[in-house]
Amino acid sequence: MLSLSRKADYALIALGHLAERQDRVVSARDVAEAHNLPLPLLMNILKRLQQHDIVVSTRGIRGGYRIGADLDAVSLHELIRILEDDAEPGCDQDLEPDGPISAAGGSDQAPIQALHYKLMQFLHDVSLADLVLPGRRIDVPAEMLRRTKRKVSPGHAAAEMIETAVAVEI
Amino acid sequence: MAILLSETAAREIKTIIKQQELPEEATKLRVGVKGGGCSGFSYMLDLTEEGKGDMDEEIESQGIKILCDMKSYLYLNGTEIDFKDEVMGRGFVFKNPNATSTCGCGSSFTA
Numbered sequence: 328m329l330s331l332s333r334k335a336d337y338a339l340i341a342l343g344h345l346a347e348r349q350d351r352v353v354s355a356r357d358v359a360e361a362h363n364l365p366l367p368l369l370m371n372i373l374k375r376l377q378q379h380d381i382v383v384s385t386r387g388i389r390g391g392y393r394i395g396a397d398l399d400a401v402s403l404h405e406l407i408r409i410l411e412d413d414a415e416p417g418c419d420q421d422l423e424p425d426g427p428i429s430a431a432g433g434s435d436q437a438p439i440q441a442l443h444y445k446l447m448q449f450l451h452d453v454s455l456a457d458l459v460l461p462g463r464r465i466d467v468p469a470e471m472l473r474r475t476k477r478k479v480s481p482g483h484a485a486a487e488m489i490e491t492a493v494a495v496e497i
Numbered sequence: 498m499a500i501l502l503s504e505t506a507a508r509e510i511k512t513i514i515k516q517q518e519l520p521e522e523a524t525k526l527r528v529g530v531k532g533g534g535c536s537g538f539s540y541m542l543d544l545t546e547e548g549k550g551d552m553d554e555e556i557e558s559q560g561i562k563i564l565c566d567m568k569s570y571l572y573l574n575g576t577e578i579d580f581k582d583e584v585m586g587r588g589f590v591f592k593n594p595n596a597t598s599t600c601g602c603g604s605s606f607t608a
Contacts, residue, residue, distance in 0.1 A: 347596065403585075453585040461596055465581060465588030466540045472513050472589070474544040475527070 343459040352391035404450035498575040506580040507559030525562040529569040
């Protein structure tokens with residue numbers, strides 16, 4: 328199954344956390360504890376993002392990170408490249424919309440190349456702002472809206488819902 | 498104030514109710530938040546045929562009946578739920594005026 332790397336997942340979680348708190352700096356430890364992420368890996372990710380000006384850091388006891396870039400101007404593709412040491416997501420070579428399609432995973436099969444092109448285009452089209460900014464990002468995917476699985480008594484409806492509904496972190 | 502659905506969100510919810518073959522009149526949208534404090538909040542949406550509980554607020558917006566437990570309502574009052582169908586996916590977006598970042602503990606919301 329296609330999926331984002333753990334680094335990309337954690338970066339998006341961290342950026343979402345910082346985006347909710349744009350008026351102040353947040354420590355890596357706070358982010359890690361809030362989302363149960365491994366602190367050493369998260370620190371590496373934030374350092375990498377800082378090197379590319381996606382976040383800015385403040386030193387000191389009350390130091391930490393805050394968003395440093397216009398997230399509308401940064402694509403998911405760019406984020407993945409930053410995290411994967413400038414390697415093209417899922418590919419060895421650059422993919423330009425008007426240029427030749429490079430071999431995906433070494434395949435020269437046209438259908439696979441076409442699929443790869445589409446995937447790359449998607450990564451270019453999605454901005455980080457659309458993924459992490461409150462009020463812009465999707466909080467509950469449409470597919471997750473469904474009927475409560477179990478009958479619940481009215482007084483306990485909320486508690487039951489917490490057990491059965493799929494929650495999406497904000 | 499209340500919890501409001503945008504026209505597109507209401508249209509999508511009605512479509513989902515039909516797709517899931519749920520009784521249109523009896524089906525309500527339960528809205529809630531989970532979590533809190535430094536770990537932030539999660540928004541929840543659920544379809545239910547339950548009646549209004551003692552601890553629920555009941556609101557109607559765009560022809561959809563909405564249930565929200567009182568605790569969640571503290572954080573959701575004034576929220577508009579919109580629906581997006583864009584390149585990065587399809588889903589519901591909460592525009593919540595209570596979501597601020599000024600809390601000393603780092604909570605997403607203050608109320």
